[in-house]
Amino acid sequence: MTVTIALDCMGGDHGVKVTVPTAIHFVKNVPDAHVILVGLSDEINAALSRHPHNKDRLTVIHAEEVIGMDEGPAQALRTKKNSSMRIAVNLIKEDQANACVSAGNTGALMAISRFVLKMLPGIERPAIASFLPTHHGQVCMLDLGANVDCSAEHLFQFAVMGSCLVTSSGGSNFPSIGLLNIGSEDIKGNEVVKEASELLKHSSLNFKGNVEGTDIYRGTTDVIVCDGFVGNVALKTSEGLAQMLGKYLKEEFHRNLLTKILGVLASPVINRFKKRVDHRRYNGASLLGLRGIVVKSHGAADVYSLGFAMQRAYEEVKHSMLDAITDNIKVPEQREL
């Protein structure tokens, strides 16, 4: 089976300069992939003409409009019906694509995807999930910002979806799940977390109990579940800390001539270190809970980075992640506590 990915070519900070070469590269490396390039066809064709490419597995679909990075989701949903993002998502609905990837406005992508594709049965809220590096592998964390207020039921549904995402990404078939809290004891945390813990304990999921912020990068569990406010803060705090540490390290190696020489000498080691923590390898956040596979790339993504988001979408299709979620979620009426 060919996996067709609709790529919103206008999204992100760099538009066709990054999206088109990524698509060319992707179909070259993945023999059963087809990419539909959606956006201003003049720009896309001009970008295509600059590189040799496989014409059979790259299709262009014109879209008149572009959604800006600062546009409100409701506004984008209502007024930009011919945007590259909207048309890319529509292609899933119309069975012309198996998945959609966009580096555009997150809020608009979520609103459009939810409106066009609708939710999977038994899932009340979509969640944003991403992988983060750990001491010895990676962890899937969700929600990273789609929901600022969550009920215990929502957190439970996130656990099911995160579990399916891990399995679909070549991870464990029975992923361990941690509930993000401020202490590992049962008595800790707010009411929602305590209630979610009870739901998870009585489920068929591989629930390991509460985990703390320190456990994220320790890789204590395969999945970490939290509400979107907490998840977003944890993710962005990490981003800020990594930037600061990187800046400090650079400054120390640039302090004087001697340290600069040491920096050059140590560069093979430092570069290996940098490669290991390169956030680009973790690019691609899955919008879970929808009746379709939608992956959001970081807006600043380059060709290397966007390729990982494409790969994420490809794997979710290949491993029938949506079927897995549907099979594993019981619709509320059926669930017993």
Next chain:
Amino acid sequence: MTVTIALDCMGGDHGVKVTVPTAIHFVKNVPDAHVILVGLSDEINAALSRHPHNKDRLTVIHAEEVIGMDEGPAQALRTKKNSSMRIAVNLIKEDQANACVSAGNTGALMAISRFVLKMLPGIERPAIASFLPTHHGQVCMLDLGANVDCSAEHLFQFAVMGSCLVTSSGGSNFPSIGLLNIGSEDIKGNEVVKEASELLKHSSLNFKGNVEGTDIYRGTTDVIVCDGFVGNVALKTSEGLAQMLGKYLKEEFHRNLLTKILGVLASPVINRFKKRVDHRRYNGASLLGLRGIVVKSHGAADVYSLGFAMQRAYEEVKHSMLDAITDNIKVPEQREL
């Protein structure tokens, strides 16, 4: 004026082995400081006898009991009335000490301090505040875990207290305040955060609006306000990420003989880097909102690290932080929105 600090000598992972030398060192360096060493007097005196020390500015007060690191706060409060922690806090209440420092059980310290000292007028909830390093200085963040559910009023009170703490620590006289959120726009966040934002906008504080997780280490503002669940997760996530990056860097330098040699060569640079990000320099979390100055040290603190917690307590006394909070908080009846 002499600043008298009651030090719970039994708290923390190392007890008198760390607390007593820290006290000796502290009074040696701070000419107007006096430390009351509270705990098992035999142990304290034995530790004192091992080092030359200033007898005039070190007093021992015996305490029969010790609160364990895993004891429940309610249990500790009810049953351990002769514990070193309880007696150290009592000394503030009895005007024998200006502040208390403990590396013991956080929950017990909070419960005992709140019970013995009571809250300042106009403050409904205590908060845990600490300083974190930024690109170009430090930021005061609160609450770091005392409150899992906060109202907008609580967040507002945290802002006032954080502001006073910054000024008392030699920082700005009009500290800038950021409200931790998942986007900088006003429409972002949950209802509590939105309401807190309104309260802050209409206050006399130097409120800069919403900030995101990335802003913590960027040092966008002098103070960052959030609820204790989010603050605790952000802090512990940072701890976990820093550990992982440190481990990765070490591993890369230990990969083979060549990288080990490079590691030795680069060690002056790496050590400067490590010193700059040494979390021990940020040890000492202030328990704010109480009618007394209480500072919690990390349980694993060594002499170097505990000294910073002592210094924090000393500065809060010197700068009359409690008066500043009282002057800056309006009791709820008086506040107009």
